Amino acid sequence: MRNSWGGVVMAAMAFLVPAKASAIIGDPPRVTARAALVMDADSGTVIWERNADSELPPASTTKVLTAILALESDALGRSFAASPEACQTAPSKVNLLPGQRLNLEDLVYAVLLNSANDASVVVAESLAGSVPEFADRMNARARQLGALRSHFVNPHGLTADGHYSTARDLATIFRHGLELPKFRTILSTKSVTVSVENSARVIALHSHNRLLEGYRIPVIGKTGYTIPAKKCFVGAGTFDGREVIVAVLGSTDLWGDTKRLFEFGFGDAQPPAPLLQHAAMHPAPRHAGHGKHGAGRGSRAVGRKGHYAIQVGTFQRIDVAKRLQHALGRRGYDAAIDRVAQGTGKHKRTEYRVQVGAYPSRDQAESAVRSMATQVDMPVRIVER
Template identity: 45%
Template sequence: MLKSRKVIIIILAVIFFAGMASETPAAEINGISADAAILIDAETGQVLFAKQPFKKRPPASTTKVLTALMAIETGCLKDMVTVSKRAAGTGGSSIYLSKGETLTLSDLIYGALMKSGNDACVAIAEHIAGSVDRFVQLMNIRALAIGTLNTHFTNPHGLPDEEHYTCAYDLALISRNALANMKFSEIVATRDKVIDWPGKEWDRKLHNTNKLLWGYLWADGVKTGTTDAAGKCLIASASKDNRRLIAVVLRSGDRWGDCIRLFEYGFNHYEYRQVAVAGEQYRMLRVQNGTEEAFPVLYESDLGILIPSDTPDAIEIRPEIKAYPMAPLRKGQVIGFVSYYINKQYTGKVKLIAGREVKKQKWWIHFFDSFLRLSWRNFDKCLEK
């Protein structure tokens, strides 16, 4: 039953988002070598560029974004974690944990995100959920809650497995959620850090694997990933002029250059516009059978979107609102929606609500009012004759 429900959600979501993502003009960014790529705005979630965004691919160590986020959200960073034999024996990239040593959960998260330690991820999973299998179940539940369309994880680190996959769009969603967490955002922006190495005369020195932190002025995260199956992958974020963009490239021939080209395109070709402000009036709307003829319709929430700089008039507004709603109406009642499109691509929607209460008119007053209106209408017709 759960599997069938997931399939239905995926189908509906792909239908909804596919037009928005697939129609994003790829020709405007030359030289994107990645098999799959996407660029989104971190604040609005708006897709600015997409290349095979829903193609199922192995994610390699970009998996660790969700592992770390879950550890931060559900664990105590000061907890002391004892490393198990399984964690210490995990293959691939490592921070060289030993069975029985103890580190803080915080240090393990730094090790997972900065040094891409697979052993740190297993230690995190066992500490948070009691076992790797239970942690992975929680990962998949969390991924669905975020809104992923084509993701299934079988481990917390990203080592190859046929049933371990995701797509560029899903990784962008996961990263957008993760970067909203201040602690996560702080960790992935860290270039170098020293953490404890119990039993040694020296400490562990972590050097972030994300070279963009040194090679691109605006870069501030997120995570690299590399395996033979996945190729060279990168989730990257960059902030400039109070805007933050997230780029994902999978199986890239030049992951650093690809992300820089995506960021430059996003920063240089789009500008932010506030199209709705919570509580601001959208319009006055007439009402049927009410104690007053019209009432104010307000935006329920804020909404900002990115508009192409070279075509500022590309925005299209599509209201979905019932004409002459029937009283009574309560303050805050949803009256309709207003949707925004850029070059026919959906970018956002805001609910429209009643700005004040409108009571229903007494039946006899309504009857008398209708009678007078009808009488005046007939009188006017007589005059015309």
């Protein structure tokens, strides 16, 4: 038991900076993550996202779903023995020995605080009989929660073929976890000891979450790391009566990325910009016209020639997309906004996609993308108009 992107984007992002951050427009925050998302926890509204539907290895953020399945089970009061197979799981572990028994709730503490892979396998085998059977339960529960672009093959997140998730899905899963009182309690714990029931052994557990203490925004969450996944995090911060969820995948500056995203989510800093490499980018051909989002230079136009465009960014808010569009226009870029409906039912949402250029051929568009690739560290892509 327990004891206790280039210069264009720089200019564009300047239009998105709140007044209190105007003094540091010249040095926009940098997000190194391959994918990230900021969500309002109460409403589920996405505040900001980057590659939020990219399927990526989630590392130990996988364990959030493992913990949820355990906490939703009817076995929290029971203890379970570690199998030899569970004890051999590497590398993150609490060094359980075969036959040692832990209460299921204590196992969840080990899973979420120490990120114990061996404890994760004990949970899986105990609740479902085997890791593959538990993975089936994970996938079924993920679908029920609306996490439709994830697929899990193990309970711990070690690299495996077919094991992936997205920033949006992780945030969605974590949001559900917040509805479970014990989930919050466990993730709010800095350190705790648990006892092995059939042994005198006591195991000390410590949270890997550096933002749990010493940061002005109290943050609970789960970290993750493998070489393919890089650094990952999903968690929630509470400030001034609001709660915001941040999901980060593939980061090289995890705590810097996470802090900047939380501060943006609470309106205390400028929007995160992709990592900038160079300060110039060649403008695409310009065509004027009247678009679906208003008349004027740079709007999506009827009769605008060119079959291909370069998609620069996707936003959940039209005002943010328009600011980027206008900033690009002021710098000589032909930027347009496409409005796209995504999802169905209660998961239905509108995306506003900012696109540059009107290229007659894919070859011309690809040439422009190759030029951008030497200057812009963000996933621009060619789309058909």
